[in-house]
Amino acid sequence: MRFDYDVIVVGAGNAGLTAASRTAGAGLSTVLLEKNNLPGGFAASFVRGRFEFEASLHELCDVGTKEEPRSVRRLFSDLGADVDFINEKKLFRVIVKGEDGYDVTLLSGEKDFRRSFLSVCPDDEKSVDRLLRLLDETGRAIEYNDRKNGKPNKLYMVLKYPDFIRSASHSIDEMLIYLGFSDKARLLLETYWLYIGVPADEANSMHYLEMLRGYINGGAGIPPHRSYELSLSLADTILKKGGEIRYNTEVTEFIYKDGRAIGVKTEGDEYYAKEIISNIIPNNVLNMSGKHTREKDRKLLNARKLGMTFFCVFLGLDCGREELGIKDYTVFIAKNSSPRRQYEDEAGIYVVNCLNAAVPCATPGGTCSLVITIPVFDPDILSGVTPENYKKFKSDIAKKYISDFEAVSGIDVFSHIEEISVSTPVTNARYFGSPEGTAYGYEMSRWDNLMSRILNRENELDIEGLSFCGGHGPNGPGFGVTYISGVEAADAVIKRIKGVK
Amino acid sequence: MMKKRTPDLFDFLKMVPERIKKAENAPSDEIRHVSTYKANALAAALHPAVQHLTVSAVTPLSPDVKLYRLTPDKNAGTEKLAPFSAGEYISVTVKKDGCTYSRPYSIASSPLEAEYYYEIAVKRVKGGAVSPYIHDNWAVGTSVTASGPCGDFTYEPLRDAKTVVCAAGGVGITPFRSLARAVSEGSESFDLILLYCARKEEDILFKNEFDAMSRIKVVYVLSDEEKPGYEHGFAGAELIKKYAPAGEYSLFVCGPLAMYRFVGAATEKLGLRRKFVRLEAAGEKNDPKSEPDYTPADKESYTVKVIQNGTEKTVECGADETILRALERGGVSAPSRCRSGECGFCHCRLVSGKCYIPGSSDGRREADRIYGYIHPCATFPRSDLTVEVPDNPIGD
Structure with a gap:
């Protein structure tokens, strides 16, 4: 059958959902095509026995409170989604093993962050105050940039926000050294590099500062019913605004006419629209575009490195959190304090989340859940894995990391495992179809970082009739930014279709 | 301590030229196809959406149970069977009188035999929609469509006792x-x-x-x-x-x-x-009256309006019959696998109406309950309903 719409959105990940909600809200006839039977992409959950596990979210930053909502709460309410968040006070706990190791917990909120930081790095008072001022400068600079619709006066920016401008073109390492931090303090602050996906000697510091500002000033938040709740709430807004969502509907081909993308094919059907928004990674779109690909797009994609992905070990334990002695929601466990070593060494760093510490009734009474997230930077980790030995491969990973966590924390996990499930890059490839199961789109390496993407966004992948949104886009991966990237893509489309200035 | 240095204020001007150069110098080859990456190839081998099979042997095991051996149907596109863990099942699709039914059958053969075949044992259920049909129609050479292996009824050394x-x-x-x-x-x-x-x-x-x-x-x-x-x-x-x-x-x-x-x-x-x-997933509840939380109905049957891929259809559903059964009988090709409320493959949106969902087989997510999604394989109507059913990926 043939269907006609104003807008087709391909993929109901975070960005696809917000994009479709936005275009439907603008009165454009919108269809959202999703190959799975649920919305959300990574923002999902799954049930095993009496446990419902969060599939990917640790926490959203820059959530704010009900009384003082920040960007995430504002975005959801602007789209008409009615969700609440539980605010998490702790920034993180990080345990670094070995002789020079440490075990530190940092708090969010400017005052609490400063106090908790100085209690372990008392000599870095001047530097931490400079950092807090820089976070403030970052906020003001971004506000100015937004006021100017992303086209600021560069000279004004340089004069008014010099350190912010410095951070745009330098690594986290370079900036923190410039602020005068001791090595210990710097490495401690760099723990969050993981959420950018490249180590702190390479990761863009503006990206980092904006994230840190979101965590320290904006506050972290967690939805009470897993991130799947956020996905369903957004899907609900699309339907309420008259948009349509087709599940189990996989796009197999993009249709072009005279260089313009005009539609997509699915099994048995064709959809045509004035504009197409793709939440799926450009690599896959080009795979499905036959001879309609351009040299400049192929070159850019061939230059890029795929972003990181994960192993996750999901554990339902038949014992309460307090009884087990688990105190924290988020614990980073690292072999070595250096982000570069954490990136290059196998098992260099991993994260353990106990959702019950943030959302007490996340599992039935007398039980709790633990999720171990292990970043994967090197796809060679799958070499030697065959369909036949895959189950053992998963079990071995689980065993290794549970054992390590037991040794570090002294907490008995093994004897309480009631449910266990392991996801791998193969799982991600299965559900999301991204190459090598990447969860983070493209690596935000030195040349392909947030700033370089944003500064050149107008000149890239601007295929007529087809725009992109999601973790592979200019804003990079992560929950908050992907929601925003969908809104941005939709607003550009609305402008083009309606011809409004 | 690392040497302090003031980062150059104007370095940002170099970013775009460096980016452009990096892309310029990259090869302009076709983008590597996603299916050739290791993780994606493994996913395809482990979790095929559909497996095309052929019955290669039929062995009666008792007066009402037959054992079927299923081999990959290369002509239909299945080169190799997906490996499985002992205890998993496949969901078999049967088409009869214009209707599409699915039934889960545990794989009864050994995991090592999956290199060549799966075996499933089918018991003839009197008055059943599917098993008598299989007994009467499946013979050597019959083409069969099935899902990839699924289920959680497997041995896990990190969880289970020795x-x-x-x-x-x-x-x-x-x-x-x-x-x-x-x-x-x-x-x-x-x-x-x-x-x-x-x-x-x-x-x-x-x-x-x-x-x-x-x-x-x-x-x-x-x-x-x-x-x-x-x-x-x-x-x-x-x-x-x-x-x-x-x-x-x-x-x-x-x-x-x-x-x-x-x-x-x-x-x-x-x-x-x-x-x-x-x-193991207990199968569809045909007698919800014996459930401790049973909610009686005020009618014997209800009308279910089905929206699927932009088209509408109406089917009748008995009060103590699962919605999935009514969909199948009514000629709606609906996705389903475990038929026990657990796996969520039949997940669909309840647009309007009231239902009874036994607590013992309510495998939904918390947010599904808030936003009105159901697993029709474990849901009974308690009023006339409208449901939105996604396409069946196994096809019609």
């Missing part, structure tokens, strides 16, 4: 045939004690095979007759205690619905921790 007591009832023996073979062949390593319950001696399937298997212990339990060499009664607390080891053990159960209730009471008596009790 010894597993397996309680099987009737044709519920099938996953245990696979598990027993895996143990016997050495591809799984745990101690397996099988308590196999049947009505009469003649109802016992695979007896010669089990008797010949090494590394497992089998106890046959007959409910309807007393015979020397056989236990009499059901797999209750006493019998489990008699054969279970003194220390820790896991209990795996697969059988008719009544057996789960019976064994459930036994596990309480035995004081077994929940982590040591695994129940």
Whole structure:
């Protein structure tokens, strides 16, 4: 059958959902095509026995409170989604093993962050105050940039926000050294590099500062019913605004006419629209575009490195959190304090989340859940894995990391495992179809970082009739930014279709 | 401490030129196809959406049970069967009189045999929509469509005890045939004690095979007759205690619905921790009246309006019949796999209307409850309904 719409959105990940909600809200006839039977992409959950596990979210930053909502709460309410968040006070706990190791917990909120930081790095008072001022400068600079619709006066920016401008073109390492931090303090602050996906000697510091500002000033938040709740709430807004969502509907081909993308094919059907928004990674779109690909797009994609992905070990334990002695929601466990070593060494760093510490009734009474997230930077980790030995491969990973966590924390996990499930890059490839199961789109390496993407966004992948949104886009991966990237893509489309200035 | 240096204020001007140069210097080759990446190739081999199979042998096991051997249908596009873990099932699709039905069948063959074939045992259920059709129509050469292997009724060394007591009832023996073979062949390593319950001696399937298997212990339990060499009664607390080891053990159960209730009471008596009790998906509830939270209906049947891929259809659904059954009978090709409320493959949106969902088989996510999504395989109508059903990826 043939269907006609104003807008087709391909993929109901975070960005696809917000994009479709936005275009439907603008009165454009919108269809959202999703190959799975649920919305959300990574923002999902799954049930095993009496446990419902969060599939990917640790926490959203820059959530704010009900009384003082920040960007995430504002975005959801602007789209008409009615969700609440539980605010998490702790920034993180990080345990670094070995002789020079440490075990530190940092708090969010400017005052609490400063106090908790100085209690372990008392000599870095001047530097931490400079950092807090820089976070403030970052906020003001971004506000100015937004006021100017992303086209600021560069000279004004340089004069008014010099350190912010410095951070745009330098690594986290370079900036923190410039602020005068001791090595210990710097490495401690760099723990969050993981959420950018490249180590702190390479990761863009503006990206980092904006994230840190979101965590320290904006506050972290967690939805009470897993991130799947956020996905369903957004899907609900699309339907309420008259948009349509087709599940189990996989796009197999993009249709072009005279260089313009005009539609997509699915099994048995064709959809045509004035504009197409793709939440799926450009690599896959080009795979499905036959001879309609351009040299400049192929070159850019061939230059890029795929972003990181994960192993996750999901554990339902038949014992309460307090009884087990688990105190924290988020614990980073690292072999070595250096982000570069954490990136290059196998098992260099991993994260353990106990959702019950943030959302007490996340599992039935007398039980709790633990999720171990292990970043994967090197796809060679799958070499030697065959369909036949895959189950053992998963079990071995689980065993290794549970054992390590037991040794570090002294907490008995093994004897309480009631449910266990392991996801791998193969799982991600299965559900999301991204190459090598990447969860983070493209690596935000030195040349392909947030700033370089944003500064050149107008000149890239601007295929007529087809725009992109999601973790592979200019804003990079992560929950908050992907929601925003969908809104941005939709607003550009609305402008083009309606011809409004 | 690292040497302090003031970062150059104007370095940002170099970023775009560097980016452009990097892309300029990259090859302009076609983008590598996603299916050629290792993770994606593994995903395709492990989790095919559809497997095209051919019946290659039919063996009657008893007057009402037949064993079907299924091999990959290369002509239809399945080169190789997906490997599976002992205890998993496939969902088989049957098309009859313009309607599409699915039924989950445990794979009864050993995981090593998946290199060549799967075997499933089908019991003829009187008045059933599918099993009599299979018995009467499937022969060597019949084409069959099935899902990839799925399910959680598998042995997990990090969770389960070193010894597993397996309680099987009737044709519920099938996953245990696979598990027993895996143990016997050495591809799984745990101690397996099988308590196999049947009505009469003649109802016992695979007896010669089990008797010949090494590394497992089998106890046959007959409910309807007393015979020397056989236990009499059901797999209750006493019998489990008699054969279970003194220390820790896991209990795996697969059988008719009544057996789960019976064994459930036994596990309480035995004081077994929940982590040591695994129940295979119990199948569709055909008699929800016996559920403790049963909610009576005010009518015998209701009208269900179905929206699927932009088209509308209406089907009738009995008050104590699952919505999935009504969809299938009404000619709607609806996705489904476990048919027990667990796997969520049939997930769909309840646009309007009231339902009864037994707590014992409500496998939905918390947010599904908030936003009105249901698993039609475990949901009964309590008013006229409108549901939005996604396309069936197995096809029509």
